[in-house]
Amino acid sequence: MEHDCFCAIAPDYNHNTAYAFFRFELSQCSKKSSVKIRIVGKLKLELDFHDESIIINDKFRISAFEKGSEEHVVGVRKFQNNIVDIAYESENVIMSFWDDCISGLERMFSHFIETFDCHVEEITSDDEVPREVLFSCFKIVPKMKINSLELVADSLADEDVVWILENVEITEFLWIVHKFSDGFVYNQKPLNTKCVVVLHSHWVTFDNLSGLMSNCVMLHLSNSSWSNEVVVEFIDQWRAGMYSNLQHFMVQSQMLDENLKIKGLDALEDRVNPVEFSRKIGNRTMMIYGGVSIKRNDGSVGQFRYLKEIKQVSLFI
Numbered sequence: 001m002e003h004d005c006f007c008a009i010a011p012d013y014n015h016n017t018a019y020a021f022f023r024f025e026l027s028q029c030s031k032k033s034s035v036k037i038r039i040v041g042k043l044k045l046e047l048d049f050h051d052e053s054i055i056i057n058d059k060f061r062i063s064a065f066e067k068g069s070e071e072h073v074v075g076v077r078k079f080q081n082n083i084v085d086i087a088y089e090s091e092n093v094i095m096s097f098w099d100d101c102i103s104g105l106e107r108m109f110s111h112f113i114e115t116f117d118c119h120v121e122e123i124t125s126d127d128e129v130p131r132e133v134l135f136s137c138f139k140i141v142p143k144m145k146i147n148s149l150e151l152v153a154d155s156l157a158d159e160d161v162v163w164i165l166e167n168v169e170i171t172e173f174l175w176i177v178h179k180f181s182d183g184f185v186y187n188q189k190p191l192n193t194k195c196v197v198v199l200h201s202h203w204v205t206f207d208n209l210s211g212l213m214s215n216c217v218m219l220h221l222s223n224s225s226w227s228n229e230v231v232v233e234f235i236d237q238w239r240a241g242m243y244s245n246l247q248h249f250m251v252q253s254q255m256l257d258e259n260l261k262i263k264g265l266d267a268l269e270d271r272v273n274p275v276e277f278s279r280k281i282g283n284r285t286m287m288i289y290g291g292v293s294i295k296r297n298d299g300s301v302g303q304f305r306y307l308k309e310i311k312q313v314s315l316f317i
Helices: 017-027 031-037 101-115 131-140 158-167 206-213 228-240
Strands: 042-048 053-056 060-066 075-079 082-090 093-098 117-124 145-151 169-176 195-198 218-224 248-253 276-281 284-289 292-295 301-307 312-316
Touching: 042 101, 053 101, 060 101, 075 093, 075 101, 082 101, 093 101, 101 117, 101 131, 131 158, 145 158, 206 228, 228 292, 228 312, 284 301, 284 312
Parallel strands: 042 117, 060 093, 117 145, 145 169, 169 195, 195 218, 218 248
Antiparallel strands: 042 053, 053 060, 075 082, 082 093, 248 312, 276 284, 292 301, 301 312
């Protein structure tokens, strides 16, 4: 018979690991306890399909393992209508055992969203995550808003990625690994994420850059189709005052070559007295080494470097 084991907990402990653990265990007592616990305070939630785990308040972790690998089982826990064996890897880590780890993560994620007042900090997808599972998780995120998304999934078509970019608000960091089909054109709403990394970026052109990512603080474009001429145009626009929020820019393209010239720069890197510049952008530390000074028209100074060996241009402000 279920019993009510609710007790008052001070909201000041919301981000304490032990408090997160206690709230999880308390939610197992009864439906009545689960309803009450939602009003106590907000939890930060991270869903990581790559590491097959859910992280709460940065430290408390529940990992999913396949059945058959159970060791030191101490009991069971209920996630929605699923009762699974669990073991403790450490005081901050619970191991749960499922027929299918990905489905298990989806069910645990749903359990936390439904039981607690959660803010979803981050979702990290993986090559093997089915489209249906990933979309199911996105659609239950409160207000469809998250801080960070690493978008990797072989199951996604171009239109699926477009739906995510249009419907999920990603505030801090967006990593797109999906390889769009040749000829793909993105002309939907701008990406208002502060930091954007695109691994296959042929679809990010000079023509759509200003409308698509003009508010970015950090922008990295790998496997791009930019040419020398496009880089020169971009630098000219930056000097004239566009992309005023930009602090770190990188583009890598096989279309770049040794003939790249930037007006006002005698050299495109400093190999004699190289200096490192770094700064924290979001929760990541970015740097440039061996750059040369480059000025905007308003007098502000940045660092520019062209690594011709890997055909990569970096701009650090």
